[in-house]
Structures are given as C-alpha cells and as structure tokens.
Amino acid sequence: MRCINNMIKCCMFINKLSVQTGLIFLLGTTIVVGGLSWHQYSDESERLPIVAQRDAVESTRLIATSVSNEVLYRKAFPLWKQMKRIKERFNDDNVILREFAVLDDKHLVLTHSDAVHYPVMKQMPVPADGAVWNGHDIQVVQSVLHPSDGRVIGVVILTFDASSIDAELAKLRQEIGVSMAFAMLVALLIAIGMSFRVSAPLQRLSRLAAHIGDGEVEIKSFRHTPDEIKALAVSMQQADQAIIAKNRQLIENEALLKSLIDNSPAVIFIKDLEGRYILINSRYEDIFNIRHEDIVGKTDADVFDASLAAALSKHDEEVIERGDAMVLEESVPDRRGLRHYYSLKFPLYDTHKKMYAVCGIATDITDQKASSAQISKLATVVDQADEIIVVTNADGIIEYVNPAFERISGYSAEEVLG
Numbered sequence: 001m002r003c004i005n006n007m008i009k010c011c012m013f014i015n016k017l018s019v020q021t022g023l024i025f026l027l028g029t030t031i032v033v034g035g036l037s038w039h040q041y042s043d044e045s046e047r048l049p050i051v052a053q054r055d056a057v058e059s060t061r062l063i064a065t066s067v068s069n070e071v072l073y074r075k076a077f078p079l080w081k082q083m084k085r086i087k088e089r090f091n092d093d094n095v096i097l098r099e100f101a102v103l104d105d106k107h108l109v110l111t112h113s114d115a116v117h118y119p120v121m122k123q124m125p126v127p128a129d130g131a132v133w134n135g136h137d138i139q140v141v142q143s144v145l146h147p148s149d150g151r152v153i154g155v156v157i158l159t160f161d162a163s164s165i166d167a168e169l170a171k172l173r174q175e176i177g178v179s180m181a182f183a184m185l186v187a188l189l190i191a192i193g194m195s196f197r198v199s200a201p202l203q204r205l206s207r208l209a210a211h212i213g214d215g216e217v218e219i220k221s222f223r224h225t226p227d228e229i230k231a232l233a234v235s236m237q238q239a240d241q242a243i244i245a246k247n248r249q250l251i252e253n254e255a256l257l258k259s260l261i262d263n264s265p266a267v268i269f270i271k272d273l274e275g276r277y278i279l280i281n282s283r284y285e286d287i288f289n290i291r292h293e294d295i296v297g298k299t300d301a302d303v304f305d306a307s308l309a310a311a312l313s314k315h316d317e318e319v320i321e322r323g324d325a326m327v328l329e330e331s332v333p334d335r336r337g338l339r340h341y342y343s344l345k346f347p348l349y350d351t352h353k354k355m356y357a358v359c360g361i362a363t364d365i366t367d368q369k370a371s372s373a374q375i376s377k378l379a380t381v382v383d384q385a386d387e388i389i390v391v392t393n394a395d396g397i398i399e400y401v402n403p404a405f406e407r408i409s410g411y412s413a414e415e416v417l418g
Helices: 002-066 068-072 076-089 164-213 227-262 282-288 306-322 366-384 403-409
Strands: 096-104 109-112 130-134 137-145 152-161 267-272 277-280 326-334 337-349 355-364 390-392 398-401
Touching: 002 076, 002 130, 002 137, 002 152, 002 164, 076 096, 076 109, 227 282, 267 282, 306 326, 306 337, 306 355, 337 366
Parallel strands: none
Antiparallel strands: 096 109, 096 152, 130 137, 137 152, 267 277, 267 355, 326 337, 337 355, 390 398
16 A cells, blocks of 8 residues: 555656646746847847937938038028928938038028028027937937038038837837747647646556555556656556555455454454454454444443443553553453453554554453352362361372361371372
8 A cells, every 4th residue: 555655646746747847848938038038129229229329320420411512602592402301301210300400610500490490590509519319319410511621611410200219119029029928828838738748647647546545456558658657557557466466365364364353252352542442353242242333433431331441441551551461350241240351451563663552352261260269169168177088099199188187187288198
C-alpha cells in the first residue's frame, strides 16, 4: 500500500510539475515578448523625435538657402509666395510645416504665415539658431547666408507640427499589443499541449494507482503514452503483479490466522489504546452472546457493568503503561454464572514500533479452580482425621502420612516417607 501511495504521489508531483512547466513556459514567453516589445517601443520613442528634429533642421536649412535671393533683394511678395508654396508642398511622415517667418538681418519681418499679427517690416524677437521643442512643435531657427560671401543677411524661423509622432507611437502600441496577444495565445496553446501530453496520461495512471490502492488490483495495459509515461505504466503493472501476489498471500495468511483464532478454546480479543474493541474471536461471541460486528468500536463499559468494566480497563491500562505482557486472573460473569479466567494481556506494535492496541488471551480456569478447591477440602479432612491414613505408590513406598499416623505410631513423617 505504501508503494501505491508513493506512486500516486509521484504521478501527482509529475503532473503538477508538468502544469508548472507549462505555466513557466507561458510566463517566460510573455516576459520575453513583452521585453522585446517594450525595447522596440522605447527605441521608437527615442528615434522618432530625433528623426523629426533632424528632418526639420535639414528642411529649414534647405529652405533658408532657397530664399536667400529674395531676402537679399527684399522681395517680400515673391518671398511670401515661395514660402506659401513650400508650406503647401511640404509633406513628411512625421512633421508638418505649420508656421513660417523670414526676417532680414535687423530682425524685421519680410514675410510671415500669420500676416495679421506679423505684418511686413514688423520687428520680432529671434532666438538663437537651432531647434527647440515646445510640446509637439519643433521651432527651428536658421540664419540665411549671402550666396556669394556667406554673411548673414536674414533669418528663417519654421515651426513644425510633430503631433503625428504620438499617433505613430499609438499605432505602434496597438501593433505591439496585438503581437503580444497573439504570442501569448500561441504560448498558451503550446503550454496546454505540453501539459496535456504529460498530465492526461499521469491522471489516468493516478486513477489506476488509486484503484489498485482500493483493492482493484486487476488493471489493463496502459497504451498510447509517451515513452517516459509508458515506462512508468510498465513499472506500475509490474508493481500490480507483485501486489496481486502479496494480496493473495495476505488473504491466505488472514484466513489461516482467523481459523486459528476462531477455533481456539481461549477467549481472544483486541482493543485499541482507548479501550475500543477491534476484534473478538468466535469463542468470545459464544460465551458473551455478542456478534463481532456489534462489539467493534465499543468499550467494556458498553458490554459489562460499571465495576467490572473499570477493573478490566484498569488491567489494560497497566499493560499500556508498562509496555509489556502481564499475566493475571480475572473473573467475569456470563450466562453460566461467574467464570474465572487466566488472562495473558500484551501490547501490539505497528511496523514503526508504535503501540496501537492491547491483545488479550483468556483461558477459562473455573473448573480447575473448583477441582483445586475440592482437593483442598479433602486434604483438610485427611489432615484432621483421627484415624491413621497412609498413601503408598504401586511399589508400596509410602508417599504420605497424616498427622494422626505420627501421633499414634510415634514415627514422624520424615522417618517413614520414601
């Protein structure tokens, strides 16, 4: 039985391990895919603004070069038309030209996309050359150089709308979410497949082992399993055959022991450490007119009167306390009257040497006690008789003389015996 329990525990452990392996695989896949996705998103979050700023600066530089002649000759209207065309034609994946301004070297407006607030020749503050982020806007300031000598003859200020970066990142997040969901679904299916391939056969093995443990020892072959599980199934079948043989031997031994106990003239019983009956033999049933199934689980207090039950229980407790066998005389009434028993009581131990019960073997000595009493009475009569009484064996050798012999003959018993 311990072997079967260990086998069941082994199957359950491997089954649990297979489920845990599947969960670990699913978790690992989620972590890896999530990590890669987060790394990609972080890279894009850093790259897109850099690319947008680089493109904005490059576009501003090119525009500043293209408008140098108009700045040089103060051609405001052609310059406005040129910038308008540039704004309308400007199209980039990440940035849109939202505002423009062209100033001369004295920071006077030559043209501005917002002509109402910034009319021609209005002076406006100009930041240093370079790119500055303002929320989703990139403002780029680029000096306009003279085409021949390279001196500064004006300034181009362009404001680009980079809000499309957020839209692109949102789209990327959505794509990453879909990818992660798909990867997790695939990992989940793989984990379920891995777990099912191992856990399903193990669950069947566990059920078979449980059936064996319940006494259903005839099991069928275990097929359609992975090699490792099949090996375990073969081991279980071998264990099953061994259990069948052991079970048959146990049944035979149990039948033999029961036959010996039930055919014994002695009263035999077993009680647990709480005094509850575990077993009685047929002799006990006949004498006390009680069936085995009716007394199991009961105590002496349920069978005998209080004083007798207390005395019997006290003897059992002494055996438990001593942990050794005791021989004593007990008197118990039955349907024939008061009977006297020569009782041998001793503790029973399990395989771990732990006491679990007390066994009693009681032999009825009522008739022997009665005969002994009669003999004692006869001896008293002989000893007190006034006549000489001599007992000899078949060879005529004196074996006994009574006190009257000594008084009348004058010889002592020591002188004539033998």
